[in-house]
Amino acid sequence: MSRILTVAAAQLGPIQKAETRREVVARMVALMDEAKAKGADFIVYPELALTTFFPRWYHEDRAEADAWFEASMPNPEVQPLFDRALAHGMGMSFGYAELTPDGQHFNSSIIVDKSGAIVGKYRKIHLPGHVEYDPDRTHQHLEKRYFEPGDLGFPVWRTMGGLLGMCICNDRRWPETYRVMGLQGVEMVVLGFNTPSVNSQKGGEGLAQRLFHHRLSVQAGAYQNSCWVVAVAKAGDEDGHHLMGGTLIVNPDGEIVAELEGEADGIIVVPCDLDDTRFGKETIFDFKRHRRIEHYGKITAQVGVVEPE
């Protein structure tokens, strides 16, 4: 038995502050054409794919930052991407800053199926960073200033012949992210990320260690829930701020089956057999037989650490 979903992980190189959405969408369309030529059914782009990683820029007046947000999706600037996906008969997923009609701000991503319908929306839950300008950091990371924590949970959708879920960047470091989707039978988790290649609070933590933590997190999530994980970077130097690459696809055994070299626009394409998730889900990670929820209460009852007396 096999159920192949051929996936393109479409890394974007840097997007400078001055670049327009129209310019970025043209780059995304070019990657989509390349993915189609290589047989992809589904293309995955990074977190906040349409603009530079704006949470590094401090706006004292919070409302000024609304210029980075999308008040509707699709909208005229993004429509060419939806049109090309429909023409190719491809599904897609990408991240963007969402401004809702009632004024809420989320770091969101969507899944669009092959008919062009938005079938899934996810809003980032684990927001990193801080609210106020922090002079002690080498760079700002103001996601907690500009976004509210997601309010949609970690849903899984039946689409494109499989069970698909999403998370965004920092979410990938949290085992709860994958497990909540694993409990819905997820077969593929897709995610985008913008990860600065240095830790703003720990100068010694550079690119090699950041890539190690990234791979460790997504490989563990894939293995422990027996699912595919597709992780897509926005990479390179954005106005003097460097983001790491590390776009990769991990199989349900937790092995990296493809990883993109470099920090420019580019794709890796992998035919992912969703039936490869079955063995792990029916044996060592057969949750129904092996989980012991009577011992997991602290996971939802408590946020921080409570040490013993």
Ligand code: CDV
């Ligand atoms: N965009 C992100 O969520 N970035 C975080 C950084 C700040 C650590 C990440 O987890 O990669």
